[in-house]
Amino acid sequence: MLAQDSIAPPFRYYAFISYSHQDKAWADWLHKALETYAVPKRLVGQTTDAGVIPTRLTPIFRDRDELASAHDLGGKVNAALAQSANLIVICSPRSATSHWVQEEVLAYKRMGGSERIFCVIVDGEPNASAMPQHEAEECFAPALRVQFDRQGRATALPAEPIAADVRAGKDGKANAKLKLIAGMLEVDFDRLKQRELQRRARRLTAVAGLAVVVMAITSILAIFALVSRHDAQRRQAQAEDILGFMLGDLRGKLATVGRLDLMVAVDDKATAYFGTLQPSDLNQHALEQQARLLTGIGQVRLDQGHDNKAMLAFHDSYARSSELFRREPGNGQRLFDKAQAEYWIGFAFWRQGQLDNAQAWLRRYRDSALKLAAMDRTNFAWQREVASGQENLATLDLARGRDEQAERVFRNAYELYLGWMKTHPHDTGLRDEAANIASYLGSLAMQDGRLAEARARYTEQVEYLTANRTAEPDNAQWKSEWPDARLFLVEVQAETGDIADARRGAAEATALGEVLAKQDPTNKTWQVQLGKDYWWVARLDSGVAPDRAMTEALSAERIFATTRAVETKDSLDLHWLAKSQMLLGELMWRLGENAEATTWLSRANAELAPALATQQNKDAYRLLPPELHLLLGGVAAQRGDDAAAQAAWSIAEQELREGTRQPTFDRLDLLVRVFLAQHRDATASPYLARLKASGYVPLYPWQDGPGTPATAESR
Numbered sequence: 001m002l003a004q005d006s007i008a009p010p011f012r013y014y015a016f017i018s019y020s021h022q023d024k025a026w027a028d029w030l031h032k033a034l035e036t037y038a039v040p041k042r043l044v045g046q047t048t049d050a051g052v053i054p055t056r057l058t059p060i061f062r063d064r065d066e067l068a069s070a071h072d073l074g075g076k077v078n079a080a081l082a083q084s085a086n087l088i089v090i091c092s093p094r095s096a097t098s099h100w101v102q103e104e105v106l107a108y109k110r111m112g113g114s115e116r117i118f119c120v121i122v123d124g125e126p127n128a129s130a131m132p133q134h135e136a137e138e139c140f141a142p143a144l145r146v147q148f149d150r151q152g153r154a155t156a157l158p159a160e161p162i163a164a165d166v167r168a169g170k171d172g173k174a175n176a177k178l179k180l181i182a183g184m185l186e187v188d189f190d191r192l193k194q195r196e197l198q199r200r201a202r203r204l205t206a207v208a209g210l211a212v213v214v215m216a217i218t219s220i221l222a223i224f225a226l227v228s229r230h231d232a233q234r235r236q237a238q239a240e241d242i243l244g245f246m247l248g249d250l251r252g253k254l255a256t257v258g259r260l261d262l263m264v265a266v267d268d269k270a271t272a273y274f275g276t277l278q279p280s281d282l283n284q285h286a287l288e289q290q291a292r293l294l295t296g297i298g299q300v301r302l303d304q305g306h307d308n309k310a311m312l313a314f315h316d317s318y319a320r321s322s323e324l325f326r327r328e329p330g331n332g333q334r335l336f337d338k339a340q341a342e343y344w345i346g347f348a349f350w351r352q353g354q355l356d357n358a359q360a361w362l363r364r365y366r367d368s369a370l371k372l373a374a375m376d377r378t379n380f381a382w383q384r385e386v387a388s389g390q391e392n393l394a395t396l397d398l399a400r401g402r403d404e405q406a407e408r409v410f411r412n413a414y415e416l417y418l419g420w421m422k423t424h425p426h427d428t429g430l431r432d433e434a435a436n437i438a439s440y441l442g443s444l445a446m447q448d449g450r451l452a453e454a455r456a457r458y459t460e461q462v463e464y465l466t467a468n469r470t471a472e473p474d475n476a477q478w479k480s481e482w483p484d485a486r487l488f489l490v491e492v493q494a495e496t497g498d499i500a501d502a503r504r505g506a507a508e509a510t511a512l513g514e515v516l517a518k519q520d521p522t523n524k525t526w527q528v529q530l531g532k533d534y535w536w537v538a539r540l541d542s543g544v545a546p547d548r549a550m551t552e553a554l555s556a557e558r559i560f561a562t563t564r565a566v567e568t569k570d571s572l573d574l575h576w577l578a579k580s581q582m583l584l585g586e587l588m589w590r591l592g593e594n595a596e597a598t599t600w601l602s603r604a605n606a607e608l609a610p611a612l613a614t615q616q617n618k619d620a621y622r623l624l625p626p627e628l629h630l631l632l633g634g635v636a637a638q639r640g641d642d643a644a645a646q647a648a649w650s651i652a653e654q655e656l657r658e659g660t661r662q663p664t665f666d667r668l669d670l671l672v673r674v675f676l677a678q679h680r681d682a683t684a685s686p687y688l689a690r691l692k693a694s695g696y697v698p699l700y701p702w703q704d705g706p707g708t709p710a711t712a713e714s715r
Contacts, residue, residue, distance in 0.1 A: 297310075578628075579624065629649065
């Protein structure tokens with residue numbers, strides 16, 4: 001037990017600091033703050049429930065430092081805990097999930113030290129684990145949240161940890177330190193703070209005499225400084241005017257034409273200027289400028305494919321916009337800016353396939369949007385943020401296979417936008433959002449076999465973006481979005497047998513894609529779009545002219561290999577790189593080049609295998625492995641290895657049936673080909689009937705299965 005009696009030896013350590021290694025900076029500060037704190041002389045020697053008040057609170061034990069070379073970490077920790085009068089836990093979402101913090105709290109409570117545990121909150125929210133949608137913000141380790149009985153056993157009763165809170169708007173660092181010390185000494189906080197204020201007053205009195213002397217000199221210098229200051233203020237005002245132009249008019253014009261290279265130069269100049277400012281110069285206007293600048297920088301970095309750099313910029317923007325909102329909690333514009341930063345952080349996580357993190361941040365964005373809309377029901381822009389917040393979460397539902405739930409949200413949102421477009425017919429932003437939702441509804445209809453509906457939705461998407469291009473012909477955003485929308489329509493045209501329109505659409509998308517990619521080679525988004533354009537041109541030719549399709553397929557693969565090398569965590573790059581390599585493998589197989597086909601398919605498999613094992617959104621790749629094994633079976637059959645072919649096709653069938661009793665529509669074509677390749681026509685029959693009933697027409701005949709390469713005549 002931890003309680004001491006009059007004959008027990010004193011504790012070796014005054015306190016034990018438990019923390020996550022990610023909070024080391026806070027541990028450094030607290031350790032130094034406690035060990036250098038001089039207890040007020042009038043309190044030293046007094047006896048409280050904690051014992052005799054010492055002159056210094058030393059030594060303080062830190063497990064990561066004290067035990068850096070220990071071989072028996074568990075034994076050393078337990079020994080140190082038993083010899084510590086107090087346990088201090090630095091609380092944050094990192095420490096709440098730390099194995100060692102949890103074990104240290106458990107061990108101390110089992111020793112009977114529950115009443116001598118003190119928390120210092122540095123981040124997150126206490127007891128957030130009980131708040132739906134905010135669980136990731138929990139800052140208390142599980143052992144802190146429950147009471148222990150006198151025998152050191154956990155109970156079902158919730159605990160209320162004693163906590164000091166250093167966060168802005170709470171205790172702050174100075175008061176949190178005194179609150180913690182007061183708790184450990186068992187003295188009144190106000191009494192300790194009063195002693196601290198008296199000590200400061202004595203110091204100020206001592207300094208005052210020197211200040212009188214210095215004041216005379218300063219007064220003389222101030223006259224000269226005043227002149228310099230006015231000049232500096234004038235220059236700063238000029239700099240901010242230039243910066244306003246750089247961030248406003250110039251950035252807008254560069255964004256319109258899509259010149260990322262020039263936008264980066266603007267961002268770098270603005271960032272360099274901010275770097276020259278002293279902290280005292282960062283008034284609300286400067287913080288606002290910085291927050292918006294950093295959001296813009298993050299967007300440019302995303303377009304360049306530098307996701308990690310983008311994430312840093314978005315987090316910096318969030319820190320600044322959060323501080324501004326803390327200062328003005330009733331200012332809707334401050335909340336709006338904070339919400340935008342939350343969205344971009346969530347989007348960046350989504351791009352990297354980190355769906356849990358993406359969901360946490362996009363929920364924050366949705367919640368901020370709801371608060372924003374409640375501030376002013378007449379503000380149309382703020383009401384739109386709520387719809388946007390719901391759409392983002394529906395997109396995550398799609399990534400996790402929750403199609404029905406996502407479709408309900410998208411349909412409701414689409415009806416909203418159709419109504420809004422009637423009352424705001426010239427709002428290009430509304431048309432853009434409606435186009436985006438139409439695209440999602442088209443994809444959901446495609447996956448369900450509702451091909452006519454999918455074609456209607458994709459047609460609407462193209463029409464909305466065509467209207468935006470007509471209204472603003474020089475706007476690079478509409479030029480950039482149009483080819484991608486056209487390819488969605490190309491896909492459904494190809495699947496309903498309208499090959500001529502599909503080829504025409506792919507050619508139109510490629511023509512615009514080549515213009516954009518040439519205009520700015522640093523724009524990764526445009527490079528990826530061009531790769532997709534080339535892929536579709538090759539795909540449409542694959543069954544009838546595989547030799548002709550090789551050129552575009554090779555171009556697509558080179559583009560995706562380059563963009564993936566720039567940002568290895570981007571799941572979209574991986575998806576299309578594997579697709580292009582598989583297409584090259586298929587083309588080589590059709591040309592009878594089995595060795596080359598195997599090489600390309602092996603490359604695709606090497607890319608996919610680690611992603612399927614680690615990515616949260618592996619659903620994005622779920623159709624690629626069975627297609628890969630279907631092709632590997634075809635190659636094996638063509639070289640006469642029937643056993644290898646059957647093994648590959650069996651794997652493909654297993655992958656297509658995995659996780660579902662009734663195969664979804666988007667798996668049916670592959671299933672039919674797998675069955676026909678094995679001469680299991682009766683098994684393929686019901687799936688074939690379902691495909692035909694939907695109006696689906698294969699790009700090349702189902703009888704053109706693996707092992708029987710297509711020719712122009714058979715097409």
